[in-house]
Amino acid sequence: MNTLTTKTVRVDALARVEGEGAFHVKVKDGQVEEAELRIYEPPRFFEAFLRGRSYAEAPDITARICGICPVAYQMSAVHAMEEIFGVKVEGPLRELRRLLYCGEWIESHVLHAFMLHAPDFLGYADAIQMAGDHPDLVTQALRIKKIGNDIVALLGGREIHPINVRVGGFYRVPKRREWHAIVEELKWAREAMVALVRWTGQLPFPAFEQEYEFVALRHPDEYPFNEGRLVSNRGLDIPIAAFEEFLIEEHVTHSTALHAHIKERANYFVGPLARYSLNFDRLSPLARDAALDSGLGVTCNNPFQSIVVRCVEALYAIDEALRILEGYTMPDAPAVPYEVCAGVGHGCTEAPRGILYHRYVVDEEGDIVAAKITPPTAQNQATIEADLRAFVEPRAQLPLNELTWQCEQAIRNYDPCISCSTHFLRVKIEKA
Secondary structure, eight states: OOEEEEEEEEBOOSSSSOOEEEEEEEEETTEEEEEEEEEEOOOOHHHHHHTTSBGGGHHHHHHTTOSSSHHHHHHHHHHHHHHHHTOOOOHHHHHHHHHHHHHHHHHHHHIIIIIIIHHHHHTOSSHHHHHHHOHHHHHHHHHHHHHHHHHHHHHHSSSSSOOOEETTEESOOOOGGGGHHHHHHHHHHHHHHHHHHHHHHTSOOOOOOOOOOBEEEEOSSSOOSSOOEEEETTSOEEOGGGHHHHEEEEEETTEEEEEEEETTSOOOBOSHHHHHHHHGGGSOHHHHHHHHHTTOOSSOOOGGGHHHHHHHHHHHHHHHHHHHHHTOOOOSSSBOOOOOOOEEEEEEEEETTEEEEEEEEEOTTSBEEEEEEEOHHHHHHHHHHHHHHHHHGGGTTSOHHHHHHHHHHHHHTTOOSSOTTTOEEEEEEEEO
16 A cells, blocks of 8 residues: 655745745655645745845845844844945954854754744643643743843844934944843743753754754854854855855745755755864863753754753853853943945854855945845755654654654754744545
8 A cells, every 4th residue: 555645744934035835755566755844925025126226235134034033134234234334343343243153052042942842742732732731931031032132132122124224334222231131031031941951962863863064153162153164063164255156045846945955965954053063172161061961962952952952042142141240341342443445245143043145246335236045944955854854754654743843843852043933734544
């Protein structure tokens, strides 16, 4: 008897605007014949919106691509422009940029881990149902998430689509006294997050170790946010300017979003597992100890354990934010001076979901001639398909509801840049 298994996944748009997508799997005689992540998404209008606009508008325009990780879009944009103009941001201003990134990682990771992903492991349809049995867990998570939002609001000008970032620094920098309440909350959050890392480490994880090529930034001294070289666990080691030479995007017939692979090699994996596995030694001692205490090793190849890794990164971001704020000094000026000139600039920073690449061509007046943006979720699409192929095959005969649940959980491992609360998965099994 032949068995045909078809999965249809309906999600929001993965990168920039809301939309619809589907995942389609065919299983015949116990073998996966087809696995496709079908994305129905409007064209990449933001790259077109940017053409003809001033370089100075790029951070604010790109921040509107995503309401969850706008800082990443701003940082990649300003780094690209600063490469063109020869701007070097150092000292307190550079520290404040790391602090802004800490805020985004905290709010994004905690939102995903406890509001969107934890219910999958505990058997709840959503966080609201989970809160009925685990009110303290949800309350703690929301309090920690708010701290991340508060950092972004104070330093970025507002919580969503911040407006205080500019080429060379910021439009305004907060005074030391403005950080006092946030520092006290961060001290509480650091202790709370250590316990939450331990809690996530005890969740039931399917045995699903995969051999990935991880790609992430690697900095000589720091766990990566804004700077470094692009490296992999299989020998890739390139400057950001070589991104498009080695990391190739191409169209596929079943998706309007691009698929990515490493030149002359296969797909790759970006995000928390990649950063963690390539930069474990750059974590703070507290975050390293918490990771090992939770049961993680120095690398992680099980995507279901991404919930633990995100919590380790949230703990690191809290620890790093406290380090920065406890030594905070006001910079001499909110931004460094520079002169506008023509050129090509590249920027790549670590969004919560992985590397986010920008390239801009700017003319002598500072107007944008061309723009290219490669978001992390798009880079992971081919790997998501490969994971679902490997995950489904040994589980194809599971009852419909159980198979549906496990497949949706597998997709959510990636924290794709969609509204997971409304994303659902339908599985239809036909037997001939």
